[in-house]
Amino acid sequence: MSQESLFELQRLDTETEVLNHRRVNLEQRAALEVALAEQAEHQLQIDAVGAARVEVATRQRRHEDEAQIVATKVEADEARLYGGEVQGVKDLEALQHEIASLRTRQSGFEDQAIEAMEEAEELATRIAALEAARADVDSRIAVLTSEITVAEAEIDAEVEQASAGRAAAAAETTPELVAEYQSLRPGFGAATVVRFDGNNCAGCPSIMPAMEVDRMKREASGSILNCRECGRIVLR
Ligand SMILES: [Zn+2]
Numbered sequence: 001m002s003q004e005s006l007f008e009l010q011r012l013d014t015e016t017e018v019l020n021h022r023r024v025n026l027e028q029r030a031a032l033e034v035a036l037a038e039q040a041e042h043q044l045q046i047d048a049v050g051a052a053r054v055e056v057a058t059r060q061r062r063h064e065d066e067a068q069i070v071a072t073k074v075e076a077d078e079a080r081l082y083g084g085e086v087q088g089v090k091d092l093e094a095l096q097h098e099i100a101s102l103r104t105r106q107s108g109f110e111d112q113a114i115e116a117m118e119e120a121e122e123l124a125t126r127i128a129a130l131e132a133a134r135a136d137v138d139s140r141i142a143v144l145t146s147e148i149t150v151a152e153a154e155i156d157a158e159v160e161q162a163s164a165g166r167a168a169a170a171a172e173t174t175p176e177l178v179a180e181y182q183s184l185r186p187g188f189g190a191a192t193v194v195r196f197d198g199n200n201c202a203g204c205p206s207i208m209p210a211m212e213v214d215r216m217k218r219e220a221s222g223s224i225l226n227c228r229e230c231g232r233i234v235l236r
Contacts, residue, residue, distance in 0.1 A: 005172035012166040014190040032144040042134040053123040060116035067109035193233045203232035
């Protein structure tokens with residue numbers, strides 16, 4: 001059994017904690033979250049503008065249909081006007097008047113249809129711009145995701161290596177000591193096992209009492225002790 005193996009075990013546990021912390025807090029994760037939020041926002045806008053475009057296209061078709069109906073009436077009236085079935089001057093005038101007013105209505109509908117068409121074109125341009133922006137975000141997301149995968153794999157390999165090293169270190173000490181160390185680790189963290197420097201326990205926050213120093217000094221070099229002052233495992 002080697003004293004150093006307990007230190008090595010503690011060092012590897014600390015290293016694993018650092019690695020796990022780094023894995024969870026990869027800077028790409030924060031960037032990915034921002035990019036995903038942006039992507040969702042872009043999608044919302046694309047959907048909203050897309051819905052507006054459908055509405056505008058429906059309106060355009062309705063106005064075109066209305067214009068067509070009126071145009072058909074104009075054609076029928078003109079056929080009657082030039083067909084000779086209407087004879088009286090008053091009737092002819094009335095018919096001409098009706099045709100004129102129908103033509104006004106027709107061009108009104110046609111103007112509305114053109115207006116809707118222009119609106120639809122504007123919306124299509126906006127959608128194209130939004131889709132381009134979303135494509136940018138999509139590729140950023142793809143890059144970040146693959147960077148995260150690579151970083152995770154690297155960290156996982158290091159964790160695995162640390163874990164193998166830990167198992168080897170644990171095998172060189174005793175199960176009782178490992179169990180004691182593990183029960184103390186949550187409270188003392190990376191400084192659960194400390195050294196006795198000849199005058200003091202390296203873990204004690206203040207100077208070790210003289211009696212405790214004497215007690216440790218009397219122990220054989222290489223023994224594993226418990227500091228009665230701070231409770232850490234002390235390697236003499
Ligand atoms: Zn101590």
